Each structure stands twice: as C-alpha cells, then as structure tokens.
Amino acid sequence: MKEKALQVLVVEDNAGDVRLLREMFKGEKQGSFELTHLLRMSEAEVHLAKGGVDITLLDMGLPDGHGLETVQRAHAAAPNVPLIVLTGLDDEALAAEAMTQGAQDYMIKGQIESRALPRALRHAIERHRMQTETDLIRTHQMEFKDEFLSHVSHELRSPLTAVRQFVSILLDGLAGELNAEQRQYLEIVLRNVKQLHSMINDLFEVSGVQAGKLKIELQCTSVSDALGYAINTLQGAAEAKGIILSSDIEDKLPSVCADPARVRQILIILVDNAIKFTPQHGTVKIHTRILEEDPAFLLLEVSDSGCGIDPDKTERIFERLFQASDPDAADHNGLGLGLYICKDLVTRQGGRIWAKSVQGQGSVFSVTLPICSLPALLAPAFREERHTERPITVVVTEIGSQTGWLSDQVRTDQCRSIRELLRGTLYSDLDILLPKMDAAGPGELFFIAAITDGIGGEAICNRIRRQLDSSERLRQAGLTHSTSYRSLEPIRQNLTESKEAFLEKVATNIQELVNEEILARQVRNG
Amino acid sequence: MDSKKILIVDDNADIRLGMHLRLKANQYETFFAADAFAAVAEARKHRPDLVILDLGLPAGDGFTVMERLKQVPFLAVIPVIVVSARDGLGNQKRAHEAGAKAFLQKPVNDAELLAVIRQALGEPAGTKKPTLYDQGSV
Numbered sequence: 001m002k003e004k005a006l007q008v009l010v011v012e013d014n015a016g017d018v019r020l021l022r023e024m025f026k027g028e029k030q031g032s033f034e035l036t037h038l039l040r041m042s043e044a045e046v047h048l049a050k051g052g053v054d055i056t057l058l059d060m061g062l063p064d065g066h067g068l069e070t071v072q073r074a075h076a077a078a079p080n081v082p083l084i085v086l087t088g089l090d091d092e093a094l095a096a097e098a099m100t101q102g103a104q105d106y107m108i109k110g111q112i113e114s115r116a117l118p119r120a121l122r123h124a125i126e127r128h129r130m131q132t133e134t135d136l137i138r139t140h141q142m143e144f145k146d147e148f149l150s151h152v153s154h155e156l157r158s159p160l161t162a163v164r165q166f167v168s169i170l171l172d173g174l175a176g177e178l179n180a181e182q183r184q185y186l187e188i189v190l191r192n193v194k195q196l197h198s199m200i201n202d203l204f205e206v207s208g209v210q211a212g213k214l215k216i217e218l219q220c221t222s223v224s225d226a227l228g229y230a231i232n233t234l235q236g237a238a239e240a241k242g243i244i245l246s247s248d249i250e251d252k253l254p255s256v257c258a259d260p261a262r263v264r265q266i267l268i269i270l271v272d273n274a275i276k277f278t279p280q281h282g283t284v285k286i287h288t289r290i291l292e293e294d295p296a297f298l299l300l301e302v303s304d305s306g307c308g309i310d311p312d313k314t315e316r317i318f319e320r321l322f323q324a325s326d327p328d329a330a331d332h333n334g335l336g337l338g339l340y341i342c343k344d345l346v347t348r349q350g351g352r353i354w355a356k357s358v359q360g361q362g363s364v365f366s367v368t369l370p371i372c373s374l375p376a377l378l379a380p381a382f383r384e385e386r387h388t389e390r391p392i393t394v395v396v397t398e399i400g401s402q403t404g405w406l407s408d409q410v411r412t413d414q415c416r417s418i419r420e421l422l423r424g425t426l427y428s429d430l431d432i433l434l435p436k437m438d439a440a441g442p443g444e445l446f447f448i449a450a451i452t453d454g455i456g457g458e459a460i461c462n463r464i465r466r467q468l469d470s471s472e473r474l475r476q477a478g479l480t481h482s483t484s485y486r487s488l489e490p491i492r493q494n495l496t497e498s499k500e501a502f503l504e505k506v507a508t509n510i511q512e513l514v515n516e517e518i519l520a521r522q523v524r525n526g
Numbered sequence: 527m528d529s530k531k532i533l534i535v536d537d538n539a540d541i542r543l544g545m546h547l548r549l550k551a552n553q554y555e556t557f558f559a560a561d562a563f564a565a566v567a568e569a570r571k572h573r574p575d576l577v578i579l580d581l582g583l584p585a586g587d588g589f590t591v592m593e594r595l596k597q598v599p600f601l602a603v604i605p606v607i608v609v610s611a612r613d614g615l616g617n618q619k620r621a622h623e624a625g626a627k628a629f630l631q632k633p634v635n636d637a638e639l640l641a642v643i644r645q646a647l648g649e650p651a652g653t654k655k656p657t658l659y660d661q662g663s664v
Contacts, residue, residue: 150613157611158538161633165544168636174551197633204613 005034007052008121011044011074012037012059012086017109021057024114033118041065041073048078055121056083058103060094067094068101075102082128084120104128146206153204160200164193202337216348220255220372221263223288223298230267231286238275238284245271247286254290256298256369258349263369266345269338270302270365277363278306290371297351297368309357317355318343342367530647533557533574535565535591536609537583545578548636554643562586566594569601576646578639579626581610581617592624605646609634 012018018037025033036053038044041062048056056078060070074083085106087095095106104124107117167190169175171183178186227247238245256263267286274284282305291297309317318339346353350370357363532554534545539560546556557572559565561584569577577595581588588608595601608621611632618629627646630639644650 154611154613157632158541161611162538162540162544164633165541165548165636169544169547172551174547193633 005031006054006121006125008033008035009044009047009053009056009081010035010037011039011041011056011062011070013039013062014059017059017086021117024112024117027115028118033121039063041070045073045077048074048081051078053078053081055125056081057086057121058083059086060091060098061088068098071098071101071103080132082124084124149203149206153200156196156200160193160197164190164197167193202341205341206337216259216262216345219257219259221258221260222255223253223263223300223369224249226260226263226267227286227288229264230271233268234271234275237272241275241278242281243275243278244283245275245285246283247288249286249288250290253288254298255372257372258351258369262345262349266342266367267300267302269342270367273338274302274304274306274363274365278304282306282362291368294368296371298371300367300369301364303362303364305362308359308361309355309363310359311357314355314357318353529553529555530575530649531555531557531572532643533559533565533568533572533577535559535562535568535577535583535588536580537561538580541580545639548640549643552640560584562588562591562594565591566601569595569604570598573600574604576643577604577606578643579606579608581608581612581621589620589624592621592626596625607639607642607646609639 010018010021012021022035025035036047038047039062041064044056044058047053056074058070058074060067062070065073071083071085074081079102082104083102085095085098085103086109087106088109092106092108095103095108098106104127105120107120167186170178171186171190227249231245231247235245271284271286278284284302284304287301287303289299291299343353346367346369351368353365353367355363355365532549534542534549534556535558536542536545537560542558542560546558549556557568557574559568563585565577565579565583568574577591579588579591583591588610592606595604595606605627606625607628607630608617608626609630609632610617610621621629628642630642
C-alpha cells in the first residue's frame with residue numbers, strides 16, 4: 001500500500017535556509033514528504049487552521065511574529081499539530097523555552113544533519129501521537145471516575161437517609177426514654193452521619209466540577225446576606241469548640257456579580273475549614289472590603305488562629321483530593337475536596353482565591369469577587385464556550401478616551417466601563433483574529449475593538465474593514481452584529497447620530513448579546 | 527378530628543418504616559407502596575390527603591406515578607411531595623413541572639419534611655410535635 005506523504009509546513013522567511021531544508025529531504029523516498037513553504041506567521045495561521053498539516057517547522061524570527069509568540073500562535077491555530085522550532089545558535093535558551101509552550105523539539109540552524117531532519121520529524125510526530133493518546137486515555141478515565149462518583153454518591157444517600165431517620169427517632173424518644181449515656185452515643189452517631197452526608201455532597205459536587213456541570217447564575221448578590229447565612233449555619237460548630245466566630249463588614253458594601261447560593265457555599269467551605277483547623281478557644285474572623293489594588297473587586301478574608309499551613313503547600317491545598325499530611329490533622333476529617341470545589345466556584349465567577357499562612361499561627365484565605373457592574377456581568381459571556389448553530393457574531397467597536405470621538409465627552413465612566421469589559425476578553429490583533437474567525441464554528445462570537453487612544457484609530461478601523469471584507473468565509477457565514485462608529489459602512493452613512501446615541505447603541509448591543517449568552521448558558525445548565 | 531392520611535411511596539422498606547414512625551408521632555395516618563404500580567393502586571384505595579413520593583421506583587419512576595395520578599380526577603388533586611436521592615437540579619424543576627408541591631433531597635431533614643407536609647395540607651405551622659434533634663440542615 002502506498003504510504004501517504006507527510007505534510008510538512010515550513011514557516012521561514014530566509015530563502016537560503018529554506019533551500020537548505022529542501023535539500024535535506026532529497027535523500028528521502030519520493031512521495032514520503034510534501035513541503036509547503038510560507039513566509040509569514042499570519043499565512044501560517046490560516047494554513048494551519050485549515051487542517052491537513054502533519055508537522056510544522058517554525059522559524060522564531062518572522063516579519064510578523066517573533067520569539068515565543070510565534071510558537072503560541074502556531075499552537076493556538078492548530079493545537080494538535082506537532083511543532084519543531086528552528087533557531088540560531090545564540091537563541092538556544094529561547095528555543096528550549098519554546099518547548100514549554102507546546103513545541104515538540106528544536107533544531108539549531110547550521111547544525112542540522114541532512115539525514116537527521118526527516119528522522120527527527122518522524123520522531124516528533126510519533127511522540128506527539130503517543131502524547132495525544134495518553135491524554136485521551138486520561139480524559140476517559142477522569143470521565144469514568146466522575147460518572148462513578150456521581151452514581152456512588154446517589155446510591156449512598158438512601159441508606160444514609162434511613163440511618164439518620166432512625167437515630168433522630170430514637171433521640172426524640174419516639175421509641176421510649178433514653179438514659180444519658182444512650183443519648184450521648186446516639187448524638188455521636190448523628191454527628192458522624194452529618195459528616196458523611198457532607199462528604200457525599202462533596203463527591204457529588206466534585207463530579208460536577210469535573211464535568212463542568214456546576215450551575216452558576218450570575219446576579220447582583222449581597223455578600224452581607226451570604227455572610228449572615230454562613231455565620232448562622234456554623235455558629236453552633238464554633239461554639240462547640242469554644243471558638244469565637246466574628247465578622248467585620250464595612251458599611252455600604254457594594255453587591256457582587258455572583259450566584260448567591262455559590263457565595264454561601266464558598267463561605268461555608270472556608271469558615272467550616274477554619275473552624276476545623278483551629279484549636280479550642282481560638283478565633284475565626286471574616287473581613288470584607290473593596291480590594292485596594294483593583295476597586296472592581298470585593299475582597300473576602302477568612303482568618304483563623306489555627307495550626308497554619310506549610311508555606312510550600314498554600315497553592316497545593318486547592319488541588320483535588322489534597323490532604324494535609326500533618327499527623328495532628330488526622331482528626332480534621334474530610335475528603336480534601338472542599339477547597340478544590342471552592343476554587344472552581346470562585347474562578348468561574350470571575351474571582352481569585354489564595355491562602356497565606358504562618359505555620360502555627362493561623363491562615364488567611366482570601367477570595368475576590370467582581371463587584372456588580374455592567375462589565376462584570378458581561379465578561380464571563382465572552383469567556384465561555386459559544387453556542388453553536390448560529391452564524392458567527394462579530395461586534396466591531398471603536399473606543400477612545402483621550403482622542404477621537406470620545407474626547408469631548410466626559411463619558412469617562414461609560415468608556416472605562418466598556419474598556420474594562422474588553423480587557424482580557426477581546427481580540428484586537430487582526431492577524432490573530434482572522435485565521436481564528438476563518439476556522440470558527442457557527443455561532444462563535446468575536447469582539448473586535450479598535451482602541452484608538454493616541455493616533456491611528458482611523459487606519460486601524462479601515463484595516464479591520466478591509467480584512468473582514470477579504471474573507472469569503474466570513475461573508476458567507478454572515479455577521480449578526482457589526483457595530484462601529486467609523487469602521488463599517490452602514491454606520492459611516494449614519495454619522496448624523498450623536499455620540500451619546502452611538503454609545504447607547506453599543507451598550508444595548510452588548511447587553512443583548514450577553515442576555516442571549518446567559519440564556520443559552522441557562523439552557524445548557526438545564 | 528380525623529387524622530390526615532399520607533401515602534408513603536418508597537422502595538426502601540427502612541425508609542418507609544422510619545417515615546411512618548415520624549408521621550405517626552405527629553398524628554398522621556400512613557399507608558405504603560413500594561413501586562409505581564402499587565402507588566397508584568394504594569392511592570385509589572385509600573384516597574390519601576398527601577403523597578410522599580420517591581423518584582427511583584420499580585415498575586416506572588416517580589414521574590410516571592405523578593402522570594397516572596393526574597389522569598384520575600379525584601387523585602389529581604392530591605398534593606405530592608417528592609423526596610429523592612437524585613440530583614436536585616434537573617429533577618427538582620421536572621418535579622415542579624409535573625405538579626409536585628415540593629422537592630426534598632435525601633437524606634431528608636425530618637423537621638423540614640414535617641413543615642412542608644403541614645404547608646401542603648394547609649395546616650398551621652407548629653401545631654405538631656417538633657423534632658428535637660433535627661433542627662437545621664446538615
């Protein structure tokens with residue numbers, strides 16, 4: 001049977017180097033390799049996104065891309081295509097770093113033996129295939145485990161119900177009076193049943209975390225209410241250990257953009273942990289304030305006077321099934337899932353979580369959550385996976401606070417609000433964006449923003465328009481939203497509208513998109 | 527005054543007995559069914575004031591039972607409380623859509639169950655014997 005030729009993409013702008021590379025394949029059997037040569041990163045991205053490439057040979061110094069960025073871009077355009085980096089002698093360290101960004105191997109120009117190159121390519125492809133296979137097996141194993149966990153936690157609930165029912169029937173004296181000793185022992189049973197129940201719930205939650213099924217409904221949420229709930233729920237447990245549980249909340253705290261049930265859950269996990277790891281007569285405090293470094297976030301801190309955490313482990317404690325190996329901690333029973341669930345919940349609501357601790361002197365767990373504002377409500381919609389079976393949605397907008405159309409408006413709040421929304425969620429570099437859009441599935445959403453602070457706003461917008469127009473695929477897919485002040489023709493014709501009206505329109509547009517997104521997510525979450 | 531009649535539908539005999547003891551102590555009269563078929567038959571026979579219904583049952587699940595109860599006019603009016611070990615998210619919504627008055631997840635808190643029963647039966651809160659050791663959710 002005739003073997004299929006391996007498709008090699010060479011991205012290299014030096015004609016001499018390309019000639020040399022071609023030479024190296026001359027000794028190979030006819031039809032075993034097929035070389036495609038491209039000069040620019042942007043062309044390579046388009047080519048890679050189309051598929052069919054078996055391996056890429058990538059120069060890290062191109063006219064439109066340099067260094068590790070080229071590796072990241074190639075990897076982003078086709079994550080499953082193995083990549084070998086070509087580099088000069090003086091760049092070996094950089095090339096080695098490229099391997100952490102997804103490159104399989106690197107080769108130093110001028111030191112490549114001609115027979116070695118085809119062999120290195122075959123090895124890289126084989127290594128990549130084995131890696132992919134291992135990853136796939138691991139994913140299947142995880143899926144199986146989560147399904148199993150979900151099933152087991154469900155099956156455990158029924159017998160636990162019976163145990164709980166009968167213990168409380170006995171404790172309530174429905175089967176006759178109990179003496180003090182019998183009562184004490186039954187209370188121990190009940191306490192352990194409750195412990196078991198919370199472990200089963202953790203198992204159930206964690207299978208949801210893995211499957212990405214935890215439902216989160218963002219809304220304006222009062223942290224004070226959630227805090228009151230957590231304190232009420234855990235006051236008894238604190239008192240039983242003689243621990244003083246207190247909270248110190250600033251007046252008029254803004255609401256956060258989060259799911260109230262999930263905020264309660266986060267606080268319960270953190271406060272419950274703090275109580276567990278604090279010895280008798282210690283203290284657990286909850287403190288809330290606006291984050292100084294970034295006033296768009298609220299900071300919640302749970303501090304305790306407990307045993308503290310080994311400084312090397314303040315990050316590892318958020319890993320799944322992580323357990324403190326401290327023998328003193330043996331009675332702090334749990335599955336090691338609480339903080340893992342907590343981290344997932346915080347992250348998915350747009351916040352961060354971290355711990356600081358001095359061993360023997362207690363720990364502080366900090367959580368940030370975005371304060372309720374338009375951008376905070378919108379941001380997740382641009383991060384989540386997109387719905388399918390709808391045309392590609394593109395929103396083009398132009399934003400400038402110092403120059404251009406916003407300069408004479410003192411609409412800084414609104415401008416900041418939109419800028420904030422875009423931060424980290426937009427694609428502004430068309431060289432990256434276009435190949436991605438070309439390869440996009442139906443229903444994907446792109447937000448293009450031309451930030452026109454300074455000079456060149458007009459030029460950028462013109463370039464966006466030209467590039468969008470040049471894509472046959474995009475024209476066919478249809479753009480459901482495309483709004484801009486100057487960059488798109490329909491709007492250009494409508495210059496009579498006021499800047500305020502335009503801003504309003506952009507905001508409405510974004511709001512509509514987000515409403516759709518939230519609705520779609522709710523449907524997906526059942 | 528006659529005590530109200532409650533039909534307990536659960537395939538786990540221990541849970542049926544546990545619920546019976548708790549309900550009897552609160553002056554309710556109880557009847558039992560261990561599968562979906564028996565649930566409808568017992569409901570016809572005893573015309574209970576309320577049904578406590580598990581979802582995972584032999585011979586059809588809890589949703590089937592609710593559907594069949596709906597088809598008989600004098601059974602359709604009986605309030606149903608679903609008590610299940612199944613995941614709350616989708617099932618809770620489905621149970622409410624099927625007409626259930628409440629959805630409680632196992633292991634159920636007896637104090638909460640009694641409160642929900644009183645509400646479904648239109649009884650004033652706190653008229654029955656409270657449970658001492660089941661305050662607050664686990």
